Amino acid sequence: MLKIIKLEKKIGDFQLNINDLCLEEKIIHGVIGNNGSGKSTLIKLMTGLLKPDTGIMDFGTLTKRDIVITVPRPYMLHDTVYNNLTYPLKIRKQAVKKETIMEWIDRCGLSGKEKQYAPSLSSGERQKLSLARALIFEPKVVFIDETMANMDPDSVVLFEQIISDIQLKNPVTWIIVSHQLTHIYKLCECIHFMDAGSILTSGTPEELLQNADNPVIRQYMSKYLIGN
Incomplete structure (x- = not known):
């Protein structure tokens, strides 16, 4: 169990205040909320x-070496695709x-590009x-911060399939931040709704829908869920 107790952070006029948050291990968590709610x-x-x-x-x-984060605009090492994949292992x-490197290259649809200069890849390929x-x-813990926001539909499906495959074979803890509620609802077992720097509610996708009478949640759902 990952636990957060009385966490506070002030940045300018913004105040984050998480009184008590427990994240069950080896399941997929979603973190949603309006822009400026404190997700990132x-x-x-x-x-x-x-x-x-x-x-x-x-x-x-857990240590920092057990944790990883992906971001919307990932930094590529100024090296080949192959060597970008060897780096975290080294x-x-x-x-x-x-064989492991090549398996991942093939799995992510980058076959034949292992010797290519990584920063020259397209945006979707870099993701x-x-x-x-x-x-x-x-x-052991993977944070995905809006990584799928600007991806084409086929790449999103690929990401979702890889995540599902890992959870079937060797489950890890995922914390996914996204406005794309379709895949949040498809993947996540627990969703945490943030508002004004705090966790407004946590629960299963079904439980969150049951809280849709809350005006903040209702407004968010109508903006992002219906739009998808």
């Missing part, structure tokens, strides 16, 4: 990209197996490489 700030705090003003984040025995002193690079070392 929470993710940055949980991944160590920001330091909290106060509060406790208890990840048990820094963790894990074995670099060519695919970013996902493969994040997962190749078998992390």
